[in-house]
Amino acid sequence: MDKTLSTPGEAVADIPDGASLAVGGFGLCGVPMELISALLDRGTTGLHVVSNNCGVDDHGLGVLLREGRIARVTASYVGENKEFARRYLAGELEVELVPQGTLAERLRAGGCGIPAFYTPAGVGTQVADGGLPWRYGPDGGVLVASPPREIREFDGRPYVLEEAVRTDFGLVHAARADRHGNLVFDKSARNFNPLAAMAARVTVAQAEEVVERLDPDEVHLPGIFVDRVVAVGSVAKPIEKRTVLPGGHR
Template identity: 60%
Template sequence: MSLDKVSPSAAAAVADIPSGASLAVGGFGLAGIPWFLIEALLEQGADDLEIVSNNCGVDGAGLGLLLEARRISKVIASYIGENKEFGRQFLAGEVTVELTPQGTLAERMRSGGSGIGAFFTPTGIGTLVAEGGLPWRYNADGTVALTSSPKDVRTIAGKEMVLEESIVTDYALIRAAVVDKAGNCRFHSAARNFNPPAAMAGRITIVEAERIVEVGGLAPDDVHLPGIFVQRIVELTPEQAARKSIEQRTTRKRIR
């Protein structure tokens, strides 16, 4: 495989993503989301997408754009968040939502990328996560159309644990601060959230890079994600790299 994985543009990098594809998408809220890959996919036109991400963006930004355009049919996420349209579509029966505990979701992606088929965890024991019956889809009249099934529960080392299946997706979209041409990635601060496990879960992983360096330009200890997990790289302009919106801003008076 070539050590130069740089694509000419975001549009070219996502051009072959078909309708019906599954995608793992990095980020938490708006921190570390692949802004420009999402927008390129919106322009590309693929629909009936299954998204695996911590959440589904916010109204008017990130994955919220694909949701508003009715391009997403299913979301596997850990929370609805403050995306009002996401909540509305879920309750109206317009999208299927598989809510998963946050740490479990991260591990489902990481283990999928590691070739592990499933794993046991105590998270969810004694709840609908393990027992089944968690609403996944509603009818238009508000009744429940689809629920989760009960999961295998076993006692391991004296503790009850539930079996969770790993996740592997067709594609993954992520964002990184520095990427070398072989795909080795370094993430900055909070952007090192769901980006590494999302990248691992994708069969074809596309990263938008705030800066690209030559192979060897990253010290080994600075590599947060090995290039083996990355197939395509899109270089952002300095203006694009500086785009980092804040989902919520909370301030208080300075104490002098």
């Protein structure tokens, strides 16, 4: 089955307002920027995003957030995005912060058909007990707080129940793809991309190179999880924080 499309705009054309999206990337690494930009150009709004973070002010999911296109974020941290922090604290954005490993497993579970699982992460904190602010009011009070989670003991140790994540669409970035949707990721750019692809009902992959067929031994994510592929060529890969030794020596 040939899953290739011509442009990012065509690949995201049917994503409606209010859709839920699982988006790959970690910081600015492995972010499907061309697909995000295509959504920005289409004017799609009211999005519910599940991603490790929300980019920065001028890159990644930050460009959608800046234009007020995102209504809710499920993520591991705010990061360097000042607009994310401002909107959250001003009550303009609902935010569910999740321990990073738990978020990864919630996405993976969604892709594997596992409805929920128990984890020790968060036991004894507001993650398990409830009360984490999801949405603030204009006066700074908490309008929506996280609910308490079920706790169960295994071998004398408490664990918290976490539910899997499933989204309407997934947006991911790959180094290489074939026309059947098999994907290869480049080093650390693999990060949350396979998990976002697995958790989505319809997954759109942008790839720097699309070939006729990949060797099965080099495939990182099989095409069964991917519905659409679009070639984007070489893409910008900004560095969030550049750190060098004094004097510029390595």
